[in-house]
Amino acid sequence: xxxxxxxxxxxxxxxxxxxxxxxxxxxxxxxxxxxxxxxxxxxxxxxxxxxxxxxxxxxxxxxxxxxxxxxxxxxxxxxxxxxxxxxxxxxxxxxxxxxxxxxxxxxxxxxxxxxxxxxxxxxxxxxxxxxxxxxxxxxxxxx
Amino acid sequence: xxxxxxxxxxxxxxxxxxxxxxxxxxxxxxxxxxxxxxxxxxxxxxxxxxxxxxxxxxxxxxxxxxxxxxxxxxxxxxxxxxxxxxxxxxxxxxxxxxxxxxxxxxxxxxxxxxxxxxxxxxxxxxxxxxxxxxxxxxxxxxx
Amino acid sequence: xxxxxxxxxxxxxxxxxxxxxxxxxxxxxxxxxxxxxxxxxxxxxxxxxxxxxxxxxxxxxxxxxxxxxxxxxxxxxxxxxxxxxxxxxxxxxxxxxxxxxxxxxxxxxxxxxxxxx
Amino acid sequence: xxxxxxxxxxxxxxxxxxxxxxxxxxxxxxxxxxxxxxxxxxxxxxxxxxxxxxxxxxxxxxxxxxxxxxxxxxxxxxxxxxxxxxxxxxxxxxxxxxxxxxxxxxxxxxxxxxxxx
Ligand SMILES: Nc1ncnc2c1ncn2[C@@H]1O[C@H](COP(=O)(O)OP(=O)(O)O)[C@@H](O)[C@H]1O
Ligand SMILES: Nc1ncnc2c1ncn2[C@@H]1O[C@H](COP(=O)(O)OP(=O)(O)O)[C@@H](O)[C@H]1O
Numbered sequence: 246x247x248x249x250x251x252x253x254x255x256x257x258x259x260x261x262x263x264x265x266x267x268x269x270x271x272x273x274x275x276x277x278x279x280x281x282x283x284x285x286x287x288x289x290x291x292x293x294x295x296x297x298x299x300x301x302x303x304x305x306x307x308x309x310x311x312x313x314x315x316x317x318x319x320x321x322x323x324x325x326x327x328x329x330x331x332x333x334x335x336x337x338x339x340x341x342x343x344x345x346x347x348x349x350x351x352x353x354x355x356x357x358x359x360x361x362x363x364x365x366x367x368x369x370x371x372x373x374x375x376x377x378x379x380x381x382x383x384x385x386x387x388x
Numbered sequence: 389x390x391x392x393x394x395x396x397x398x399x400x401x402x403x404x405x406x407x408x409x410x411x412x413x414x415x416x417x418x419x420x421x422x423x424x425x426x427x428x429x430x431x432x433x434x435x436x437x438x439x440x441x442x443x444x445x446x447x448x449x450x451x452x453x454x455x456x457x458x459x460x461x462x463x464x465x466x467x468x469x470x471x472x473x474x475x476x477x478x479x480x481x482x483x484x485x486x487x488x489x490x491x492x493x494x495x496x497x498x499x500x501x502x503x504x505x506x507x508x509x510x511x512x513x514x515x516x517x518x519x520x521x522x523x524x525x526x527x528x529x530x531x
Numbered sequence: 532x533x534x535x536x537x538x539x540x541x542x543x544x545x546x547x548x549x550x551x552x553x554x555x556x557x558x559x560x561x562x563x564x565x566x567x568x569x570x571x572x573x574x575x576x577x578x579x580x581x582x583x584x585x586x587x588x589x590x591x592x593x594x595x596x597x598x599x600x601x602x603x604x605x606x607x608x609x610x611x612x613x614x615x616x617x618x619x620x621x622x623x624x625x626x627x628x629x630x631x632x633x634x635x636x637x638x639x640x641x642x643x644x645x646x647x648x
Numbered sequence: 649x650x651x652x653x654x655x656x657x658x659x660x661x662x663x664x665x666x667x668x669x670x671x672x673x674x675x676x677x678x679x680x681x682x683x684x685x686x687x688x689x690x691x692x693x694x695x696x697x698x699x700x701x702x703x704x705x706x707x708x709x710x711x712x713x714x715x716x717x718x719x720x721x722x723x724x725x726x727x728x729x730x731x732x733x734x735x736x737x738x739x740x741x742x743x744x745x746x747x748x749x750x751x752x753x754x755x756x757x758x759x760x761x762x763x764x765x
Contacts, residue, residue, distance in 0.1 A: 249651045249674065252405035252453050257415075262395035263557035267534055268418050270553075270586075272400075275414035288586075288617050295588045299556040310395050358589040358625060365624055392534045392557065406674035410651055413670075413703075431703075431734050438705045442673040501706040501742060508741055 249279045253319045261302045261312035261331070269298055269316065273327075276318055280325055281388050290325070290385055293366040296359040297329050297381050305333025305379060315378075324368075325385045330378045338372035338381075392422045396462045404445045404455035404474070412441055412459065416470075419461055423468055424531050433468070433528055436509040439502040440472050440524050448476025448522060458521075467511075468528045473521045481515035481524075534558055537565050545641045546574045551583040554591035562591065566598040575607025578640040582613035587621055595631070608632070612640040651675055654682050662758045663691045668700040671708035679708065683715040692724025695757040699730035704738055712748070725749070729757040 257272045259265040270291050277287040298314055306312035312333050319326040344361050364370050369384035400415045402408040413434045420430040441457055449455035458473040487504050507513050512527035535558030536551040546569055554562065569577060579595075599609045612634040614622070622628065634640040652675030653668040663686055671679065686694060696712075716726045729751045731739070739745065751757040 249410055250407050251411060252403040252407050254401075254403070255408070255411060256399075256401040258397075258399040258401075260395040260397070263555070264393050264395050265398070266555050266557055267392055267422065267553065268394060268398060268415075271414060271418035272411075275411050279410065285617065285620075291586075292588060292621065295555060299588065299590060302556070358592060362589055362621070362625070406672070409672050409674055410670065428734065428737075434703075435705060435738065438672060442705065442707060445673065501709060505706055505738070505742070 251276060251279050251320075255318045257316045259314050259316075260310055261306040261314050261333070262310040263299065263302055265314075266295055266298060269314075270295055272316070273318075277325070280320065282385075283388070286385070286388070289366040290327075293363045293370075293383055294327060294329070296363050297383065300359050301329065301331045301333060301379075305331045305336060307334070320387070323387050325387055327383045327385075329381050329383075330375060332378050335374075336372065336379055394419060394422050394463075398461045400459045402457050402459075403453055404449040404457050404476070405453040406442065406445055408457075409438055409441060412457075413438055415459065416461075420468070423463065425528075426531070429528070429531070432509040433470075436506045436513075436526055437470060437472070439506050440526065443502050444472070444474045444476060444522075448474045448479060450477070463530070466530050468530055470526045470528075472524050472526075473518060475521050478517075479515065479522055535561060537562050539565060539569075542578075542637075542641050543645065545576045545578055545644050547637060547641065548577060548579045549583065550579060550581060553586045554584060555586065555588045556590035559590040559594050562594045563597070566594065570598070570601060573605070575602045575605040576644045577602060577607065577609045578637060578644075579609060579611050580613050580637045581611060581615070581618055582637075584615070584618055587618050592622070592625065592627070595627075599631070608644070610634065610640040610643060612637040652678060654679050656682060656686075659695075659754075659758050660762065662693045662695055662761050664695045664697055664754060664758065666697045666700065670703045671701060672703065672705045673707035676707040676711050679711045680714070683711065687715070687718060690722070692719045692722040693761045694719060694724065694726045695754060695761075696726060696728050697730050697754045698728060698732070698735055699754075701731070701735055704735050709739070709742065709744070712744075716748070725761070727751065727757040727760060729754040 255276060257269065259268060273291050273294050274287060277290050282290070294316070301314055302308060312331060315330040317328040341360060344357050363383065367383045368386050371382045373380050398419060400412065402411060416434050416437050417430060420433050425433070437459070444457055445451060455474060455476050460471040462469040484503060487500050506526065510526040511529050514525045516523050534553045538549040540547045540549065548565060550562065595609055602609055610632045613636065614633060619633070632643065651670045655666040657664045657666065665682060667679065712726055719726055727749045730753065731750060736750070749760065
């Protein structure tokens, strides 16, 4: 039996359009599959990346299709590390309050679930700046 | 019905290891699917890209895993354009004779089919240099 | 490639929406349009059949949040049926089961409306 | 993830190799090893059953070119069976049908060896 052991880093660069979300999901899927995660966990990782990229398209690039989204995948001995970079509007994640899901429904807000899902789906989610770019680094422990 | 219209260019960068061929194939597949090709044609495009990347790993990087392979996808009004770049050993494709498939079998050579398949599978295959990198540009007409 | 597909059927006085494929930020507007049309047509009793839905992101979830109140204010509702486990898990994680009714079968969901009159 | 799988079965005096999944430059060495073992064991009558093979690139094709002569020099052969259309098309394009025997069924291919003695 031949096992594929991907050689990292792997990197995908796409334009900031929701049209490209499906290619992004497929990229994450084929990588995560070869790392041996269960289908349920792969689904979670895909969702977290989709949410992160959707936010970049919506908020950092305001739905312009001309921005760049760069997705870099790495693995360490025990972690699958997904780094997503954009050159859109600067974003200070500390200004975004952790949503109180109960409050959330009382107010019947329509958005605001994306970052919550990212944190639920991944083991670590860290926003920062990287050489003038916005960076979100998400980690899932290896199976 | 919602159609996805990918926003090009899309770009994948991977290390020069045969381990990564499966990720490359998946990337081509998900892109080609959204361009509306039949499954048979998608299979052909995947094969051509696999052969091109295999050659880069084998010949340009001599099986070292540390090289970079960059795959850029574009679409024009009538073409799907796949550009593959590497920084390995320079390669003059003009020195490689078009194989005569009959002669080939008489000599029972083991390799030498990759470039032949690429040309059969694609509408155009052009090797060149691009800023000190080796470039192979393959075109498939849109369906 | 059809990534997402939404289809409307009438079952008695209930509108059944079949969703199919991938419901994300790219395809959610199509579901939104469907709901907007229902509002215009004063169709407030809605069952969404998830039988063929493979994937949902928060953009899809947001569509239900955006319209459920209007439906309820007009003696209707949005009820869910035939959801697979992976999709249900996302709804569950976000506490939707407290706010929405989920049914195994479309028929069950549709009947709930008749019972209410 | 098992991308490729190769399995050996004896059917009478014939060695049947089942190939499964994706046969590319990464996985071809495994098939090569299998053939090398057969040579060491003086098993020269080989049927390759492609029933579960999804994909082949020239690296996979090269393995058969590398070993067929040795098999034939020893009164054996490499015969192919149960190939799906997409895989067959690649073999066909490269003129393999002139040089190799292709059979619908494994049994047919195996029997060809018995007929020859
Ligand atoms: N990548 C980003 N760039 C800029 N702003 C962002 C980004 N991600 C999130 N935000 C901000 O954080 C808020 C919460 O994001 P989220 O939980 O995903 O909900 P939603 O996007 O539905 O509003 C957004 O409304 C936006 O103001
Ligand atoms: N990307 C490349 N870089 C360097 N040399 C190459 C490259 N592609 C092909 N070649 C050369 O062209 C020859 C023919 O290639 P190909 O038809 O794919 O057969 P094979 O790789 O099996 O030898 C190779 O043996 C190699 O010498």
